[in-house]
Amino acid sequence: GAGVSQTPSNKVTEKGKYVELRCDPISGHTALYWYRQSLGQGPEFLIYFQGTGAADDSGLPNDRFFAVRPEGSVSTLKIQRTERGDSAVYLCASSLILAGTDTQYFGPGTRLTVL
């Protein structure tokens, strides 16, 4: 596709439920990033994939959060036992890492609301 796509665009769930958020990166982009953006704040880094492996997951807030990218393209962010504090916009970005440069292109985000 032309850009990064994310599904669903909106997700409402109840406290304690499990959710999956999907990201389709730009075709050919090797790197994929997940960020979380709370209201009135800038995006906050969660995890970065280079190919299929998580190169940096230092931003995941706790073990309820997990992300996979099994074939090096589509990625899924999984949140277990959701809490009200997980409510935010979850942004995905992808990039084509060339020597010395790396520009991240963002998707529109998934707005997660935990009731």
Place this chain on the structure above:
Amino acid sequence: QKEVEQDPGPLSVPEGAIVSLNCTYSNSAFQYFMWYRQYSRKGPELLMYTYSSGNKEDGRFTAQVDKSSKYISLFIRDSQPSDSATYLCAMSADNFNKFYFGSGTKLNVKP
């Protein structure tokens, strides 16, 4: 203390004005500096990308980086109502694995 500080605004200017947006940071390892524009309920869109210190110009936009002061700026000339959005600064160290974002400045350009 946050890694990146940015005045949240809002900043309201008349059409045609010159806009100055700024960020400060604390990590001297940052080498890559970006400005993103974010419209309501949309993902951030890259505007400017700068490596290390210096100026970069692209149309009505100029980005400046002063690493000695740990201070970056974005100038918008001849501002238009369509420039009304939230502007986010972002920066990264050499490994470029993750960006650190400011909290964003909301800009409103009045016709």
